[in-house]
Amino acid sequence: MKFALYSDIHAQVPQLEAVQAAVDKENVDKEIVIGDLIMLGPEPEVVVENIRNRPNCDVVVGNLDLWAVNKRWETHKPKSPHQAWMFDMTKQTRDRLSEDQLKWLGMLPFSLSYMPEPGHEFLIFHGTPHEIGDESALPLRLTDDEVKDQLGNVSAEIMAHGHIHGPSVRKVGNQTIVCAAAVGMSWDGDPRPAYATVEYLGNGKWDAQVHRVEFDCEEQAKHNENCWIEHGDRIAGMIRTGTFWNPEHMPH
Ligand SMILES: [Fe+2]
Numbered sequence: 001m002k003f004a005l006y007s008d009i010h011a012q013v014p015q016l017e018a019v020q021a022a023v024d025k026e027n028v029d030k031e032i033v034i035g036d037l038i039m040l041g042p043e044p045e046v047v048v049e050n051i052r053n054r055p056n057c058d059v060v061v062g063n064l065d066l067w068a069v070n071k072r073w074e075t076h077k078p079k080s081p082h083q084a085w086m087f088d089m090t091k092q093t094r095d096r097l098s099e100d101q102l103k104w105l106g107m108l109p110f111s112l113s114y115m116p117e118p119g120h121e122f123l124i125f126h127g128t129p130h131e132i133g134d135e136s137a138l139p140l141r142l143t144d145d146e147v148k149d150q151l152g153n154v155s156a157e158i159m160a161h162g163h164i165h166g167p168s169v170r171k172v173g174n175q176t177i178v179c180a181a182a183v184g185m186s187w188d189g190d191p192r193p194a195y196a197t198v199e200y201l202g203n204g205k206w207d208a209q210v211h212r213v214e215f216d217c218e219e220q221a222k223h224n225e226n227c228w229i230e231h232g233d234r235i236a237g238m239i240r241t242g243t244f245w246n247p248e249h250m251p252h
Pocket of ligand 1: 164
């Protein structure tokens with residue numbers, strides 16, 4: 001059984017189309033989107049509609065999807081000027097989505113689990129197995145012991161997540177952890193959109209790979225600069241460089 005996984009689309013349509021064109025050639029049994037369809041980009045309503053109508057595609061929810069669904073600005077005070085900017089964007093993003101789209105986002109599961117054979121589990125979540133990503137994450141800088149702490153008693157042989165915008169495959173003990181993010185913008189220094197493939201080969205053997213997709217980012221960077229989002233230049237910078245807009249305050 002072969003899976004294609006991608007996440008953190010962040011309302012960026014051309015990057016999504018580039019990744020989907022590559023995924024279409026992978027001939028997978030199941031496609032999985034690992035959250036953060038919206039926020040940090042100009043076309044949330046188009047991305048939600050695309051994913052809702054994508055055949056053979058399962059979806060888990062991301063932390064920023066729930067910010068819009070749950071009106072985070074009403075229940076949380078911004079902890080920084082960065083969050084204040086994000087909260088304003090959350091309100092405006094929500095305004096662009098229909099009630100039906102918000103309801104669909106709000107009903108997405110926190111995690112998904114597949115078991116191609118009994119005892120051989122593949123677990124998928126946006127941030128960590130226990131928390132969506134607002135309070136914790138699985139960044140590459142964590143030591144193996146720190147990763148094990150985050151995983152707790154999760155026993156899946158292989159896991160896939162998004163959120164940290166740095167595609168990778170990591171082995172910790174006898175478990176494999178795949179980061180499939182991101183489509184919309186990378187934070188690992190490589191501006192190309194990414195996705196991952198995971199295939200169950202039988203007898204407890206899994207193959208996991210990350211893939212980068214060629215993408216000419218300049219036009220979409222300019223589109224973000226000139227769109228409705230305040231400080232769209234910050235997003236444009238991330239699209240162009242593949243790094244967080246304010247490198248001293250990398251979120252992970
Ligand atoms: Fe996220």
